[in-house]
Amino acid sequence: MPKCIPKDSVGIVAPQLLRFEEPLPLACGRVLPGFELMVETYGRLNEDASNAVLICHALSGNHHAAGYHSEEDRKPGWWDHFIGPGKPIDTERFFVVCPNNLGGCHGSTGPRSINPETGQPWGPDFPPLRVRDWVHSQARLADRLGIRRWAAVIGGSLGGMNAMRWALEYPERVAHCVVIASAMKLSAQNIAFNELARTAIRMDPDFRDGHYLKYGVTPRRGLGLARMIGHVTYLSDRLMGEKFGRELRSGTFARGTDEPVEFQVESYLRYQGNAFAESFDANTYLLITKMLDYFDLAREYDHDPVAAFRHARCRFLVISFSSDWRFSPQRSEEIVDALVAANRDVTYACIESDLGHDAFLLPNARYERVLRTYLADAARRLAEGGP
Amino acid sequence: MKLRIDLEILKQWIRPESRVLDLGCGDGALLASLTASHRIEGYGIEIDPAQIQRCLERGVNVIEADIDKGLGRFATDSFDTVVMTYSLQTLKRPDRTIAEMLRIGKECIVTFPNFGNLRARAYLLFRGRMPVTRQLAYQWYETPNIHFCTIADFEDLCRRLRVRVLDRVVVAERPPERYLKNLWPNLFAETAIYHLSK
Numbered sequence: 001m002p003k004c005i006p007k008d009s010v011g012i013v014a015p016q017l018l019r020f021e022e023p024l025p026l027a028c029g030r031v032l033p034g035f036e037l038m039v040e041t042y043g044r045l046n047e048d049a050s051n052a053v054l055i056c057h058a059l060s061g062n063h064h065a066a067g068y069h070s071e072e073d074r075k076p077g078w079w080d081h082f083i084g085p086g087k088p089i090d091t092e093r094f095f096v097v098c099p100n101n102l103g104g105c106h107g108s109t110g111p112r113s114i115n116p117e118t119g120q121p122w123g124p125d126f127p128p129l130r131v132r133d134w135v136h137s138q139a140r141l142a143d144r145l146g147i148r149r150w151a152a153v154i155g156g157s158l159g160g161m162n163a164m165r166w167a168l169e170y171p172e173r174v175a176h177c178v179v180i181a182s183a184m185k186l187s188a189q190n191i192a193f194n195e196l197a198r199t200a201i202r203m204d205p206d207f208r209d210g211h212y213l214k215y216g217v218t219p220r221r222g223l224g225l226a227r228m229i230g231h232v233t234y235l236s237d238r239l240m241g242e243k244f245g246r247e248l249r250s251g252t253f254a255r256g257t258d259e260p261v262e263f264q265v266e267s268y269l270r271y272q273g274n275a276f277a278e279s280f281d282a283n284t285y286l287l288i289t290k291m292l293d294y295f296d297l298a299r300e301y302d303h304d305p306v307a308a309f310r311h312a313r314c315r316f317l318v319i320s321f322s323s324d325w326r327f328s329p330q331r332s333e334e335i336v337d338a339l340v341a342a343n344r345d346v347t348y349a350c351i352e353s354d355l356g357h358d359a360f361l362l363p364n365a366r367y368e369r370v371l372r373t374y375l376a377d378a379a380r381r382l383a384e385g386g387p
Numbered sequence: 388m389k390l391r392i393d394l395e396i397l398k399q400w401i402r403p404e405s406r407v408l409d410l411g412c413g414d415g416a417l418l419a420s421l422t423a424s425h426r427i428e429g430y431g432i433e434i435d436p437a438q439i440q441r442c443l444e445r446g447v448n449v450i451e452a453d454i455d456k457g458l459g460r461f462a463t464d465s466f467d468t469v470v471m472t473y474s475l476q477t478l479k480r481p482d483r484t485i486a487e488m489l490r491i492g493k494e495c496i497v498t499f500p501n502f503g504n505l506r507a508r509a510y511l512l513f514r515g516r517m518p519v520t521r522q523l524a525y526q527w528y529e530t531p532n533i534h535f536c537t538i539a540d541f542e543d544l545c546r547r548l549r550v551r552v553l554d555r556v557v558v559a560e561r562p563p564e565r566y567l568k569n570l571w572p573n574l575f576a577e578t579a580i581y582h583l584s585k
Contacts, residue, residue: 333452340450341465347442347443370439370440374443
């Protein structure tokens, strides 16, 4: 626990559950009869509601982006290093909103919620979602909070897809769009990794075709293995080498002993898998990895990303990381090139980092400086009535 | 803020509200100035994180990229003007970059230090060492400037690439070159500014 809450923290925060009664038509053709979003906010909305920033979380993220839930809390929110007073996403300047996405498992309506028609948890029958469904649910959230236009919509990885979709679905409601370690669509390799993870979950005998809640079990092994597979793809070879090398956690290679050997990296992955299996929902994992796979920014614009981005009205910041092979710099550069061809304002930085895809969540002096400077400029433009 | 003299001069060739790509845009001073005065839609290409940071501070569009890795990502004729100031001498293959600039832009503007300048010649002639000048204050082993040329060399390249020279301005800020630069540009000019097209 933090002995005392750091000065540049947003401090003790409490999530709030917001209920939206109006039915939400989904991309799949079905209609969600109302929904709930678990939301955290930091900072204060200014008088003309022009300083609101939407944080779009990634696959395993949630609404708890910054601060602590109690004095006893061991760890702050998942992006605490970036959100707070004086931090790159400065809560003295911005009103920061972070919802748990629809379909999630941290309080927002998702597979674990009760289907009002059956009185049972949705489980595997929860409607398949597309990223645009998140955007529409978040637009309702903006309406509720009195936010006509976001000063910025910011997201990393899957969150970056969410942010780009915002720029296309509600062009007049986004002033700046920050897309970090993301892509306009997944590669075959990316889909393959997601399918490995899904197969791990489905093969767990406790998965029970997704009806595990009904049987009072959890497909922990499958979910854990899914996370282990994912985790390997979020790190770089070099980082794993530096962090674990071939260090042993237990056992020995000495002759004359058959004691089993465990490498540090094995133990680490198992720990990550187990921790994830305790806190995440298997159906949510299946649902959201499918959303990732299906996302294709330009599909409905005749597969032309330039035509797609011509609909956007906001300024863009695109950031990638040199060692990220899951969402490589090349994917970000495709976004940048389409934006340039569409005559949209865009700045692009490729941050030198050994941390792989995970870099977007972690401290890095240049990354923080780029984000801080861009958002300070964004605030200046908005104050002058721009951008 | 005062612009470097080659930047101030080349502004006359940029049309208002046109699309401009600035290769090796440095701190973004030219783009910021053109945005204010000509309302251009501009993008800078820069490789140095410190310079990119200055562009961010000015709020100009900057894209991190290495010009030497090629400009194939930009479509043919997708810009009104492609500008490259004081970067020609840092490239691995200036000839290829100029050909690419002319493909991407309807017009191009190139500025570079004239290595045929009297001071450079005298430096080499009398000291027997690679010139270290006010504008290019590097030792030979650490300089990013790897392909120096003179005005005569550059014009040879233009002929070889069949580039049309629309206009040329040469600059020398100090006397006596200031008064002599137009008499014998290759000997007296410090900086050359070319306006090119296909």
